[in-house]
Amino acid sequence: MANKLIVSLSPHVHGGDSVKKNMYRVLIALIPALLVSLLAFGVGAAIVTITSVAACLFFEWSISKFILKRNECTICDGSAVITGVLLAFNLPSNLPIWIIIIGALVAIGIGKMTFGGLGNNPFNPALVGRVFLLISFPVQMTSWPKVGQLTSYIDAQTGATPLAIMKEAIKTGDSSVLSKLPDSFSLFIGIPNDVTLGAGSLGEISAAALIIGLIYMLVSKVITWHIPVSILATVFVMSGLMHIANPIYASPITVLCTGGLMLGAIFMATDYVTSPMTHKGMIIYGVAIGFLTVVIRAFGAYPEGMSFAILIMNAFTPLINTYCKPKRFGEVIKK
Structure with a gap:
């Protein structure tokens, strides 16, 4: 047959x-x-x-x-x-x-x-x-429990977070306030050297743990580097320039390791549905999120700006996709 x-x-x-x-x-x-x-x-x-x-x-x-x-x-x-x-x-x-x-x-x-x-x-x-x-x-x-209260829930003691301290320094114009911050290594690992501080949200206290997750997703090709790297690079450059211009702004390493920046850049901005489809669009999207985050943190009413920045750029994703639409196969561009 x-x-x-x-x-x-x-x-x-x-x-x-x-x-x-x-x-x-x-x-x-x-x-x-x-x-x-x-x-x-x-x-x-x-x-x-x-x-x-x-x-x-x-x-x-x-x-x-x-x-x-x-x-x-x-x-x-x-x-x-x-x-x-x-x-x-x-x-x-x-x-x-x-x-x-x-x-x-x-x-x-x-x-x-x-x-x-x-x-x-x-x-x-x-x-x-x-x-x-x-x-x-x-x-x-915005009531942030201190680290180490393993058996406490509703009655956990709270304290100011590193982001709140950074915001206080900006509001008062006093760079000495930043001396209350934990050192960069403690912020990176997630083990504060000052038990009087609140640690923040559950998923944002250890930049190292989030980066481990990022490496796994990159290796397994769940995401690409374009969005997280463009966000983190933009925040690093902008916060570094601001720190050099005026010491009331925290150092770029401290900025990267505090709040929901790492969590948002790695796990939420990279959401398949709400982020751009092309690599060029992803970079534009990431740079805009990084820019908005720094602006909101420095000049806005809230100490944290990552959530608002991502949601704002989610709204612009269809426009970015339209702008960065790849050329159709076989299309002839008229001169």
Whole structure:
């Protein structure tokens, strides 16, 4: 019997990647930061993370099932888990459970499912939830527990974060305030040398743990270097120039290792759905995020500007994609 010629649609060669596989690779990359947060905050970190993940899974399942009337279950693709972990990483370790649940509902319900689910959301869902909580519950969202209170949760003692100290130096115009900051190595590793300081959100206390995750994602080709490197390079250059011009601004190394800069640059700005598709577009996007972050930190009302910068540039992603659209194969450019 003659062999049949089977014609099928492209692609004819598959790289083996899938949404689910890449999502779980991102989760693996988040493990070092999660372990550091558990070592630093103990039961508080566990409660916040478990609550956030469980709430995100529940809201995605319930909205898909009862509101969107979909038969397909999407909670196993890893995207809701990542949203839950990233939302938790942007929260203090003493945040009440009911506020975490509200944040998860906003992240999944408004930030993701309102637009049709994974692949359709214009803004990073975890950041939508985080910014909503910051605006709605500013006191609870800016009470930062000190490191080492492993068995404390709601009643954990709080203190000023390095970002708050940097903001105080700018407001007062007194560079001596920066002497209260931990040394750069402590900030990088995530072990503060001053127990009176608050550490910040769960996922931002160790730049080293986040960089380990970045290296894993680069090696496994989950992301490319363009967005995180362009963000970090822009922040380093801008903050370095500002530090040289006026010592009330912290050194660039300190700026890179404080707040949610590393977390945002590595895990949230690189979100597939909300970031540009081309390498040129990614660099433009990253430089703009770095620029906005430094401007908001230095001149805005909030000590941190990373979340706002990413959300602003999420809105510009379609425009960047249009501007950086690759040339069609076989297209002739008329002179």
